[in-house]
Amino acid sequence: QVQLVESGGGLVQAGGSLRLTCAASGRTFSNYAMGWFRQAPGKDRELVAAISRAGLSTYYADSVKGRFTISRENAKNTVYLQMNSLKPDDTAVYYCAARALIYSRSTREYDFWGQGTQVTVSS
Secondary structure (H helix, E strand, O other): OOEEEOOEEEEEEEEEEEEEEEEEEOOOOOHHHEEEEEEEOOOOOOOEEEEOOOOEEEEOOOOOOOOOOEEEEEEHHHEEEEEEEHHHHHEEEEEEEEEEEEOOOOHHHHHEEOOEEEEEEEO
16 A cells, blocks of 8 residues: 655645645555646546656646646655646646556556645636
8 A cells, every 4th residue: 555645735826836745655655656636626637747656757738838847756755746837727636646667647547546635726
């Protein structure tokens, strides 16, 4: 089992920034690729960004490219999502998730999930 706990969400004005943190415990963190997903009311959960086990490869959804940055510190069992130039459309509950070996764009292929943290961007 891998336990994931997100933090760092909140209310921010459009154009502002937030940094989300996901702290992992349990099995060896470096064995897992990590993803940040989000789910807005009435919408499907979508992958925002993902990072490989060693942090050498990343993926970003087109909607966040150039604004969001995913990173990880395996020594601290932590993955981050730096979110800049936030827009009202970024409002959602953000989840981190772990998948053994390699990341995937599919929510169904992730093994462990956090409880989520709310991000609200006001216009």
